[in-house]
Amino acid sequence: xxxxxxxxxxxxxxxxxxxxxxxxxxxxxxxxxxxxxxxxxxxxxxxxxxxxxxxxxxxxxxxxxxxxxxxxxxxxxxxxxxxxxxxxxxxxxxxxxxxxxxxxxxxxxxxxxxxxxxxxxxxxxxxxxxxxxxxxxxxxxxxxxxxxxxxxxxxxxxxxxxxxxxxxxxxxxxxxxxxxxxxxxxxxxxxxxxxxxxxxxxxxxxxxxxxxxxxxxxxxxxxxxxxxxxxxxxxxxxxxxxxxxxxxxxxxxxxxxxxxxxxxxxxxxxxxxxxxxxxxxxxxxxxxxxxxxxxxxxxxxxxxxxxxxxxxxxxxxxxxxxxxxxxxxxxxxxxxxxxxxxxxxxxxxxxxxxxxxxxxxxxxxxxxxxxxxxxxxxxxxxxxxxxxxxxxxxxxxxxxxxxxxxxxxxxxxxxxxxxxxxxxxxxxxxxxxxxxxxxxxxxxxxxxxxxxxxxxxxxxxxxxxxxxxxxxxxxxxxxxxxxxxxxxxxxxxxxxxxxxxxxxxxxxxxxxxxxxxxxxxxxxxxxxxxxxxxxxxxxxxxxxxxxxxxxxxxxxxxxxxxxxxxxxxxxxxxxxxxxxxxxxxxxxxxxxxxxxxxxxxxxxxxxxxxxxx
Amino acid sequence: xxxxxxxxxxxxxxxxxxxxxxxxxxxxxxxxxxxxxxxxxxxxxxxxxxxxxxxxxxxxxxxxxxxxxxxxxxxxxxxxxxxxxxxxxxxxxxxxxxxxxxxxxxxxxxxxxxxxxxxxxxxxxxx
Numbered sequence: 001x002x003x004x005x006x007x008x009x010x011x012x013x014x015x016x017x018x019x020x021x022x023x024x025x026x027x028x029x030x031x032x033x034x035x036x037x038x039x040x041x042x043x044x045x046x047x048x049x050x051x052x053x054x055x056x057x058x059x060x061x062x063x064x065x066x067x068x069x070x071x072x073x074x075x076x077x078x079x080x081x082x083x084x085x086x087x088x089x090x091x092x093x094x095x096x097x098x099x100x101x102x103x104x105x106x107x108x109x110x111x112x113x114x115x116x117x118x119x120x121x122x123x124x125x126x127x128x129x130x131x132x133x134x135x136x137x138x139x140x141x142x143x144x145x146x147x148x149x150x151x152x153x154x155x156x157x158x159x160x161x162x163x164x165x166x167x168x169x170x171x172x173x174x175x176x177x178x179x180x181x182x183x184x185x186x187x188x189x190x191x192x193x194x195x196x197x198x199x200x201x202x203x204x205x206x207x208x209x210x211x212x213x214x215x216x217x218x219x220x221x222x223x224x225x226x227x228x229x230x231x232x233x234x235x236x237x238x239x240x241x242x243x244x245x246x247x248x249x250x251x252x253x254x255x256x257x258x259x260x261x262x263x264x265x266x267x268x269x270x271x272x273x274x275x276x277x278x279x280x281x282x283x284x285x286x287x288x289x290x291x292x293x294x295x296x297x298x299x300x301x302x303x304x305x306x307x308x309x310x311x312x313x314x315x316x317x318x319x320x321x322x323x324x325x326x327x328x329x330x331x332x333x334x335x336x337x338x339x340x341x342x343x344x345x346x347x348x349x350x351x352x353x354x355x356x357x358x359x360x361x362x363x364x365x366x367x368x369x370x371x372x373x374x375x376x377x378x379x380x381x382x383x384x385x386x387x388x389x390x391x392x393x394x395x396x397x398x399x400x401x402x403x404x405x406x407x408x409x410x411x412x413x414x415x416x417x418x419x420x421x422x423x424x425x426x427x428x429x430x431x432x433x434x435x436x437x438x439x440x441x442x443x444x445x446x447x448x449x450x451x452x453x454x455x456x457x458x459x460x461x462x463x464x465x466x467x468x469x470x471x472x473x474x475x476x477x478x479x480x481x482x483x484x485x486x487x488x489x490x491x492x493x494x495x496x497x498x499x500x501x502x503x504x505x506x507x508x509x510x511x512x513x514x515x516x517x518x519x520x521x522x523x524x525x526x527x528x529x530x531x532x533x534x535x536x537x538x539x540x541x542x543x544x545x546x547x548x549x550x551x552x553x554x555x556x557x558x559x560x561x562x563x564x565x566x567x568x569x570x571x572x573x574x575x576x577x578x579x580x581x582x583x584x585x586x587x588x589x590x591x592x593x594x595x596x597x598x599x600x601x602x603x604x605x606x607x608x609x610x611x612x613x
Numbered sequence: 614x615x616x617x618x619x620x621x622x623x624x625x626x627x628x629x630x631x632x633x634x635x636x637x638x639x640x641x642x643x644x645x646x647x648x649x650x651x652x653x654x655x656x657x658x659x660x661x662x663x664x665x666x667x668x669x670x671x672x673x674x675x676x677x678x679x680x681x682x683x684x685x686x687x688x689x690x691x692x693x694x695x696x697x698x699x700x701x702x703x704x705x706x707x708x709x710x711x712x713x714x715x716x717x718x719x720x721x722x723x724x725x726x727x728x729x730x731x732x733x734x735x736x737x738x739x740x
Contacts, residue, residue: 424680424681525684550680553715554677554679554715558712560676562676562677562710562712562713562714562715563676563677563713563715565714565718566715566718567714568714602644602679603679603680
């Protein structure tokens with residue numbers, strides 16, 4: 001059962017651990033990947049923004065301004081040259097009456113327009129209010145239109161004449177060409193007294209085209225604004241003429257009106273909280289401002305794909321690591337499998353060792369079992385006891401297979417000699433002692449033939465000391481034994497001598513205790529009293545003589561795990577109502593067993609009881 | 614002299630030797646396989662102790678003592694007895710539990726061999 005349960009628990013905890021490891025590492029790697037990706041993403045985003053703001057937008061506005069400036073400057077220069085041409089001034093001053101000169105002037109007019117890529121060139125006289133813009137194709141064809149102060153489309157002419165400014169710009173619808181143009185108007189003659197106006201018309205369509213070419217992003221705006229903040233040019237025709245305040249926040253409009261010479265870049269939050277980056281600068285050629293704005297989203301639209309790519313990369317990396325961990329823990333490292341192999345190896349080793357130990361243990365056990373047979377052979381046989389005693393029982397329970405407790409019976413002539421002993425130690429050393437004591441006792445009773453136990457005891461003491469403790473060092477606990485010795489003659493006279501063992505005599509409810517006459521036998525430290533003599537005990541009918549070695553009283557058990565003790569032993573003997581000794585034995589054994597419970601036996605236990613014939 | 618203390622185990626008692634308080638305490642059960650090796654250090658301590666000290670109170674509260682431990686304790690009591698005869702002030706308190714019986718008898722046995730009076734003190738369950 002245990003063997004099967006253990007790996008199961010282990011494997012469960014193992015799987016748990018795998019998932020723990022995978023989980024923790026996944027979290028760590030996820031964090032690392034996500035942080036790295038996020039940092040990378042935001043770094044790229046920031047640098048893109050910086051680049052867009054400091055380079056792209058600026059560059060665009062700058063180059064656009066440069067291009068427009070170039071175009072306008074050229075137009076202004078051309079117009080100025082034409083305005084100062086004396087021939088032209090003279091022709092206009094003469095109310096364009098000189099047809100010859102007029103032909104030349106208008107031919108120049110058209111030549112300049114075609115060869116310098118202007119939409120057209122015009123010249124208008126202050127006096128006649130005639131507006132010339134091409135050569136007449138035939139004689140009847142009128143090559144001019146008459147400007148009227150009442151026509152709002154012609155108002156520019158009269159305003160320019162009154163403006164006292166050498167040069168001015170205006171965006172206007174040209175009713176002749178049916179198109180909106182950027183006009184460069186230059187006053188001919190003095191500002192105070194103008195004779196006419198000449199200038200260039202630049203098609204807004206052309207400039208708008210260029211605007212469109214420059215513009216990046218769908219929602220971006222590229223405007224040219226005049227001093228009043230009116231959109232003069234835009235890629236979207238519909239925005240032209242509108243006030244910029246309708247598109248931008250007030251503070252931005254205010255900023256733009258500062259009209260810096262260099263490109264300025266800034267940002268504002270537009271509708272939907274969208275970040276708008278914008279740049280602006282004053283054109284060199286005019287007082288107008290070039291303005292460009294683009295939503296941040298569009299200027300760094302690259303970042304969207306970067307973000308998607310980053311997220312995909314993160315997910316792929318995480319998946320990859322999870323799979324990797326799974327395979328590493330499952331297939332490559334698989335500590336469980338390895339531990340199982342290791343476990344099997346170890347188990348085999350343990351089995352071999354266990355087998356070896358078992359064998360050697362068996363050997364020792366066999367040897368001790370044999371020793372037991374030897375030890376038992378010195379114990380009197382049942383039939384001997386039955387012959388000698390009226391009734392008797394013996395509880396002989398060595399703690400180990402063999403022990404230091406023994407009982408011994410000899411019939412020499414008419415005398416029966418009984419010994420119940422407890423040698424020091426238990427197990428094999430105790431058993432060796434019993435054999436020695438057995439031999440010595442045999443020797444004593446066969447050589448001395450004494451019927452006095454005290455003499456046997458003294459003799460045993462001397463001989464045992466001689467035999468065992470000859471070379472004992474003073475430090476060691478020397479060896480000896482407790483013994484109760486009885487001599488019973490045929491007339492049932494009983495003499496007794498005890499060493500460290502109590503004799504209980506039970507007659508009905510009465511129990512008499514005979515204290516031992518001396519302490520242990522054979523010990524170096526005990527000087528045996530030479531005046532030691534035996535007790536002569538008169539035997540009553542039914543008297544039961546009981547001797548117990550200390551194993552019984554030493555046995556622990558009961559509620560407090562105390563030793564059985566003499567008091568309990570006395571009570572047990574006293575309360576026993578068994579008529580025959582076999583029942584008494586059973587009662588004693590039951591009492592002992594009940595007291596011990598599941599506790600181990602502490603010492604060799606021997607109880608010997610007999611009734612004299 | 615330093616204090617000496619041994620925690621109790623299944624088969625050996627708790628021993629505390631406190632020279633400052635002139636105290637030696639045994640408490641528990643004593644049935645080690647090698648009793649002599651357990652008690653030997655205590656013999657040495659006692660010999661050293663009585664060179665400088667005049668007084669000692671020994672408390673025994675041993676619920677079980679096996680045969681070899683009994684022999685070791687006899688050696689211990691002999692040492693006490695020798696010092697007692699040399700005029701040292703030694704008090705022996707022998708604690709016993711009425712429920713036990715074994716411990717009281719042991720005390721009585723030891724008492725017989727030496728001249729130092731034993732104070733038999735019954736312990737209650739609460740202790």
